[in-house]
Amino acid sequence: MEDLCALRTAGTAACISEREQSIITAGRNKTSIACTTDSLAGSVSQRACVFCGARVVLNPVTDAVHLVHGPIGCATYTWDIRGSLSSGSEMYRNSFSTDMKERDVVFGGEKKLAACIDEIVEKYHPPAIFVYATCVTGMIGDDILAVCKEASHRHGTEVIPVESSGFISGNKVVGYRAAAEALLRLITPGDGEQIEKTRKLNFLGEYNLGGEKWLAGRYLREMGIEINVAFTGDSTVAALKQAPGACLNIVQCTGSMHWVAMQFEEKFGTPFMDVTFFGADNTAESLRKIARFYDDPEITRRTEALIGREMACIRPEIERYRRKLVGKRAAIYVGGAYKAAALIRQLRELDMEIVLTGTQTGKVEEYDAISRMLDEGAIVIDDANPAELEKFLQEKNVDIMVGGVKERVLAYKLGIGFVDHNHDRKECLAGFWGAVTFARDVYITTCSPVWKHLKDAQGVA
Amino acid sequence: MAQQPHAKSVRQVNENQCQSCMPLGGVIAFKGIENAMVLIHGSQGCSTYMRLTSVEHYNEPVDIASSSLNEKQTIYGGEANLKKALSNVARVYAPKVIGVLTTCLAETMGEDLDRILMDYVQEQGQISADIIPVPTPSYSGSHTEGFWAATTAIITHYARPTERHERINVIVPHISPADIREIKRILSLMGLEYTLIPDFSMTLDRPYGGRYQKIPPGGTRTEDIARMPGAQFTIQFGETCPDALSPGLWLNKTYGVPLISLPLPMGLEATDRFLKILQEFSGREIPKSLATERGWLLDGMADAHKYNAEGRPVIYGEPELVYALTRCCCENGAVPAVIASGSGNNRLALCLEPLLAGLDEQPVLLEETDFAAIEAAVLRSGANVAIGHSGGKFLTERHGIPVIRAGFPVHDRIGGQRILSVGYAGSLAFLDRFTNTLLEKKYTTYRQLQREEMMGINSIGDA
Numbered sequence: 001m002e003d004l005c006a007l008r009t010a011g012t013a014a015c016i017s018e019r020e021q022s023i024i025t026a027g028r029n030k031t032s033i034a035c036t037t038d039s040l041a042g043s044v045s046q047r048a049c050v051f052c053g054a055r056v057v058l059n060p061v062t063d064a065v066h067l068v069h070g071p072i073g074c075a076t077y078t079w080d081i082r083g084s085l086s087s088g089s090e091m092y093r094n095s096f097s098t099d100m101k102e103r104d105v106v107f108g109g110e111k112k113l114a115a116c117i118d119e120i121v122e123k124y125h126p127p128a129i130f131v132y133a134t135c136v137t138g139m140i141g142d143d144i145l146a147v148c149k150e151a152s153h154r155h156g157t158e159v160i161p162v163e164s165s166g167f168i169s170g171n172k173v174v175g176y177r178a179a180a181e182a183l184l185r186l187i188t189p190g191d192g193e194q195i196e197k198t199r200k201l202n203f204l205g206e207y208n209l210g211g212e213k214w215l216a217g218r219y220l221r222e223m224g225i226e227i228n229v230a231f232t233g234d235s236t237v238a239a240l241k242q243a244p245g246a247c248l249n250i251v252q253c254t255g256s257m258h259w260v261a262m263q264f265e266e267k268f269g270t271p272f273m274d275v276t277f278f279g280a281d282n283t284a285e286s287l288r289k290i291a292r293f294y295d296d297p298e299i300t301r302r303t304e305a306l307i308g309r310e311m312a313c314i315r316p317e318i319e320r321y322r323r324k325l326v327g328k329r330a331a332i333y334v335g336g337a338y339k340a341a342a343l344i345r346q347l348r349e350l351d352m353e354i355v356l357t358g359t360q361t362g363k364v365e366e367y368d369a370i371s372r373m374l375d376e377g378a379i380v381i382d383d384a385n386p387a388e389l390e391k392f393l394q395e396k397n398v399d400i401m402v403g404g405v406k407e408r409v410l411a412y413k414l415g416i417g418f419v420d421h422n423h424d425r426k427e428c429l430a431g432f433w434g435a436v437t438f439a440r441d442v443y444i445t446t447c448s449p450v451w452k453h454l455k456d457a458q459g460v461a
Numbered sequence: 462m463a464q465q466p467h468a469k470s471v472r473q474v475n476e477n478q479c480q481s482c483m484p485l486g487g488v489i490a491f492k493g494i495e496n497a498m499v500l501i502h503g504s505q506g507c508s509t510y511m512r513l514t515s516v517e518h519y520n521e522p523v524d525i526a527s528s529s530l531n532e533k534q535t536i537y538g539g540e541a542n543l544k545k546a547l548s549n550v551a552r553v554y555a556p557k558v559i560g561v562l563t564t565c566l567a568e569t570m571g572e573d574l575d576r577i578l579m580d581y582v583q584e585q586g587q588i589s590a591d592i593i594p595v596p597t598p599s600y601s602g603s604h605t606e607g608f609w610a611a612t613t614a615i616i617t618h619y620a621r622p623t624e625r626h627e628r629i630n631v632i633v634p635h636i637s638p639a640d641i642r643e644i645k646r647i648l649s650l651m652g653l654e655y656t657l658i659p660d661f662s663m664t665l666d667r668p669y670g671g672r673y674q675k676i677p678p679g680g681t682r683t684e685d686i687a688r689m690p691g692a693q694f695t696i697q698f699g700e701t702c703p704d705a706l707s708p709g710l711w712l713n714k715t716y717g718v719p720l721i722s723l724p725l726p727m728g729l730e731a732t733d734r735f736l737k738i739l740q741e742f743s744g745r746e747i748p749k750s751l752a753t754e755r756g757w758l759l760d761g762m763a764d765a766h767k768y769n770a771e772g773r774p775v776i777y778g779e780p781e782l783v784y785a786l787t788r789c790c791c792e793n794g795a796v797p798a799v800i801a802s803g804s805g806n807n808r809l810a811l812c813l814e815p816l817l818a819g820l821d822e823q824p825v826l827l828e829e830t831d832f833a834a835i836e837a838a839v840l841r842s843g844a845n846v847a848i849g850h851s852g853g854k855f856l857t858e859r860h861g862i863p864v865i866r867a868g869f870p871v872h873d874r875i876g877g878q879r880i881l882s883v884g885y886a887g888s889l890a891f892l893d894r895f896t897n898t899l900l901e902k903k904y905t906t907y908r909q910l911q912r913e914e915m916m917g918i919n920s921i922g923d924a
Contacts, residue, residue, distance in 0.1 A: 016549050039505050039529045042546030044553075049506025071565045071599035072475065073482025077510035079852075099475035102600050105569055116474035135504055135566035136600070139535060166504035167535045167566055386524050387553045387675065406512055410522045413673055457670040 027376030033367045035382035044385040049166035053175020060232040063089035065126040067096040070134030083209045083424045117151040127237035128158035138165025173361045176256040187243045195244045200228035202246040205253030208233025210428035244268045250275045255336035277430035278342035310432035321439035331356035333403040337366035355396040358384045400446040415454040417445035477832035480803025482599035484562040486607030491560035493659025495680035498556035500526040503564025517872035519665045561594045568598035603804040609706035623691030630695035631657040634781040638666035639881040651739040656685040666878040690716035698725045701780035701808040728789030754885035765896040775799035777849040778868035780809040797824040798844035805829035
């Protein structure tokens, strides 16, 4: 630990002493990592805010209008930010803002919000409008709940407030919770309404960024199981309202959806299980887990047939890439811990060494699990910043990094390969063939001919 | 169809935004100062979103610190966080300049930035960085205003009474690093010494090589900014810049530096005007290389003029760029159908008035607008090509109208930082992009269109 911050580059400390407890070395640390705290001021955290967390969870609801109540920026920066795909409505790809100006901040924005809702309803008649609170509206105390309630009555449509004032926390997880509460508000049946239970399952924490929901649906259909609705990839308001009818919830992105799953269990008696479709082994394991729940010999038989067939198909492909990638050194920095863990496993399947793993929002028990998965000496980091990433990417001689847009440009500047595993990727990285796509993605960047030329230029001013 | 020469949106809701928020413009301006770092006083999300947008456009790491305010500070004040943030930025980045930009949140909280920063400097004793605060609440303006406000604040901070010297001042709006480099090349070819601000030509488009530095080398030197009051005159490419935020006007009012306001040198006329001034001042002839480039531009204009006449562009984005592009299109016979900006700016309409007066058809002018309004105007007016940032992508997706990318942000194509459109060479590069976009559409559709039209087949869709 003590030598972590000893390295100095260009006369500046590579990390800040207050951050030391958030960086541990696998196999060597006695204490757990410090995490889930607020970001340190001035540390240039890669995190976003509560609003961001809420928006990324709800935005894939395809036929809803997403209205951001605040000055323009929050809407601009999140317009169509989610790459999630839709099989129907494209409404969610628009970004609506109440575009608050100075006078609205001074005199309150409630009237303007009501007027905006009226305009939207008149123009589009959406089945639901999510109204997101932002820093300013939270600060000046606009009563969004009341405005939404009134508008709901006025128009006979769902107008759902999302309590996502950015300043509540820099941790997206708090925003996931705000989104989860909005979703529960939407799906809870009204008085006297009854939603019949079915044999279908809900897929929680799946956002259909590269069509993953569709692919999982195909697998499940082959097994004899139907998806009721996904939260929230390619979902509609009407489909979400049928969510209580599922007999099981499978949860992929645990950070955003565990709480929802627990609420389901409590309110509707729906059991849940964690799954992940990132990686071939993870996919096979998850499908078996689901099959076991249904406890039906026919489903089990079909599941094994599917796994056997797909595995046979992809094995030689993966092997081809594994041979090229064996021994290469990888770093992971992603939003949530479930994804980090899945990536560790996937990179291991390619015989790569993981020397750095970090997340924006991981919890202590998740980091403990990650540390146990890693080889001794690997760095585990919570809420990293560019200075720390730069330091470890260089120190650990990393060949390839998996992360998001902000990490990508840094990796390239350091002459390191990169795989996008974030909001705006365009490939399906889930399922059996997704594992091949992922391996190929890792291969084309790790073994690209460009790095040789860049290496030659390093050290040449 | 009735034209609305000056339609202002009366709708309340903004649907698909055409502008970014005020502090973002401030960030870009500070990135053009040597050894500078920026700190956003507000929620963590603000800085992360601005980083994301900048990173996608420039394909460069764009580090922006945040005071990471949370609920407690929102109630009790963000002073401690801001001070801690300043210290951490100083430690990790060792900058010479720290720009502190406020957000909607900090301004609504009523943070007394000047007082906090004065306290901080006193508490710290000696600090190695100059701290420059700029109020940039997003409810008061777009990124355009933020850019001008920060540029003015930087100049105000450093400018000192200086004896007359030979240099000229050049103040640029938010253009691409490639455009800045081209303006600098022209100035050098004319043998002039200058201080250009803000110069993010290298900091937001750094060449690969050497050791990675957290703050990229380059940018306007603060000692040069200090001497701006002694310059011969200021050229400001800011015809649409509001007086209250105008750095050139401030230098003029405070130090009597003559101000020459010019449109961005896009197109023949505007580049001629720029060069004429440089020529008059330097007393030098236009060098052969530039004269040749001018000749190529003229040649290209002749070659392409009939194709360009078929273009009915919608031009949108920041006012200064929109104005320059409109001029450039008009002089090439491509009459704009829609001219639009997300920023509210009463100068744009004034600038455009003489330019549009002689046109056969009046374009629709939209200010403080959004893409819902732009899209509607485009469909009404029959625009067939778009010029602007990536926000116009729906025009292509929904209506097959190609977007020639210009301005900020360009996040769905690579190389936003290298889009060159100024000077004779840059204007020709732009013109080729424009003409070829029209030609590409023509060649992929004309057989079908001719067949339908000449054979009298009704077609549906937006050809």
